[in-house]
Amino acid sequence: MAVERCAEPPLKQDGTPGPFKVAVATDFDEPSLRTLAANLHGTPTVLGDIREVATSELLDAAGVGRGEAALVVGGPPCTPFSKSGFWLAEKRESRDPNASLLDEYVRVVEEARPRAFVLENVQGLTYRTHSEQFNRLLARLDALGYNPTWKVLLAAEHGVPQLRRRVFVVGRRDGVPLRLPTATHSGWSERNNTVDPGLEPFVTAGEAIKDLMDAEPEPGEVVSGQFADLAAEVPPGENYLWHTDRKGGRPVFRWRSRYWTFLLKLDPNRPSTTVQAQPGPYVGPFHWENVTDEDGRLRARRLRVPEIKRLQTFPDDFQFNCDRVEAQRQLGNAVPVELGKSVVRVVAEQLGYLEPAEPSGRPVVSP
Numbered sequence: 001m002a003v004e005r006c007a008e009p010p011l012k013q014d015g016t017p018g019p020f021k022v023a024v025a026t027d028f029d030e031p032s033l034r035t036l037a038a039n040l041h042g043t044p045t046v047l048g049d050i051r052e053v054a055t056s057e058l059l060d061a062a063g064v065g066r067g068e069a070a071l072v073v074g075g076p077p078c079t080p081f082s083k084s085g086f087w088l089a090e091k092r093e094s095r096d097p098n099a100s101l102l103d104e105y106v107r108v109v110e111e112a113r114p115r116a117f118v119l120e121n122v123q124g125l126t127y128r129t130h131s132e133q134f135n136r137l138l139a140r141l142d143a144l145g146y147n148p149t150w151k152v153l154l155a156a157e158h159g160v161p162q163l164r165r166r167v168f169v170v171g172r173r174d175g176v177p178l179r180l181p182t183a184t185h186s187g188w189s190e191r192n193n194t195v196d197p198g199l200e201p202f203v204t205a206g207e208a209i210k211d212l213m214d215a216e217p218e219p220g221e222v223v224s225g226q227f228a229d230l231a232a233e234v235p236p237g238e239n240y241l242w243h244t245d246r247k248g249g250r251p252v253f254r255w256r257s258r259y260w261t262f263l264l265k266l267d268p269n270r271p272s273t274t275v276q277a278q279p280g281p282y283v284g285p286f287h288w289e290n291v292t293d294e295d296g297r298l299r300a301r302r303l304r305v306p307e308i309k310r311l312q313t314f315p316d317d318f319q320f321n322c323d324r325v326e327a328q329r330q331l332g333n334a335v336p337v338e339l340g341k342s343v344v345r346v347v348a349e350q351l352g353y354l355e356p357a358e359p360s361g362r363p364v365v366s367p
Contacts, residue, residue: 001026001050001074001105003062003112006353019353020070020344023062026053031322032330038319050076050104055111069114070351073344075121075335076101102133106140116172116347117141120335123152123165137169146171149178153339156271157183159200160336161208162311163190164274168343172351181346187271205288206268209307213289216304218324222293223300227282230263231300236288237267261285265300272311275303277332305331313338 004020026046027033033045044061046053059065109117125134141148148171155164158181170178186195187202223231233249234242240263241256243249264284266272273285286300287307293299303311305327309318313336320327349356 001058001072001108003058003064003069003114004071004073005062005064005068006070019348023064023069024058026050026058031326032333035320035322035330038321050101050108055108058108059112066111067113069112070116070353071344071347072105072109072112072114072117074105074108074117074119076105076119102137103140106137106144109141109146110144113173116170116178116351117146118343118347119169120340120343121167121169123167126150126152126167141169141171145175146173147175147177149180151180153180153343154183154189155336155339156187156189156202157185158342159185159203159338160271160311160313161203161205162272162275162336163270164336164339166335166339170343170347172347176350178347178350181342184342189271202271204269205266205272205311208272208310210268212304212306212310215306217291218302218304220324221302221304222291223282223286223302224293225281227263228297228299231282231286232290232298234263234265234300236265237270239264239284259283263300266303275308275311275328275332277329279328279332303328308332312336 002025003023005023006019006021022040022043024044024046025033025036025040026048027036028047028049030047033047036043037045046058046061059069062069105119119137124130138148138150148169150167150169152165152167155162155166168180170180172178183196183199185202186197186199188195230240230243230250230252234240235248238247239260240253240258241247243252243263244255245251246255261273261276261279261283263282264273264286266285266288268288275285276283285303287303289301290298291301302324305320305324306316308328308331309316312331312334314331314334315337320330322330345354348354
């Protein structure tokens, strides 16, 4: 979670013009705060479980008083609502105790009274299974006078080379409804075959990372073990279904017997699927090109940190002073930078910190 205030003068952390600066950031995960400190120099951080961190401590560290912050921005841990945890009964039935972190987010908004807030979470929060938690969140924010608005955004529609869906909830203290951004890019996804010719085409994985092919190999990137041969044989854009009796590989698996991401390889001509924070050993997306192991065998490989940064639209010079696994965990848990910028930009426009972009009408054509 971060508290943002108007910049004096209006500079972003990288020195370019912008309306806000991060006044304080808090997390219970020390490695993540170390990464933030290494990149946002001078930003105060508070390490701790948000259930035990007083809002006054955050405001004091930020150097702002109640009602002075421009934004409270946060993403309460999404584990309780993530589709990847649905094999656990407590998650399917919305009994995960960490779901209470949504209430802690509301508590900080209530006590800090920022001009506006931005909350991000996985799309699963909006599922019927979690309707009690989601409706309680919206009701509490509404009771504070923030008149919350929410929308599920597809990252690829905002210039991110990744088919990643996240829900954003926004609201402003004066109760004037906030709108969330409209798409700037268009293309076909697993749920939508409608393409808008008035928008930019989706950015593909190939466009994003093809110039990184000669980057240094990273420890642990080569897929080995039980399914190594099968993973190497999967073509770009395919997954374990390649190795069923309905496709061109070996008839090893039953149709739709595994998660979609099992043995999944990137298609260089499409955006990436969601980059996961803590994938299993055979969970993709893997790179579309194989490598050879020390015995000369073709093997699939995991994405390298510079590639994941590109797929998450982080700057190339963003520093991770940790190993590949930890870097992927932090990157996979993050909001893609361009998606976050799109949301904050449109909120800043409505709050009067930025000049609004020119609206334009665009026809929609279905192939």
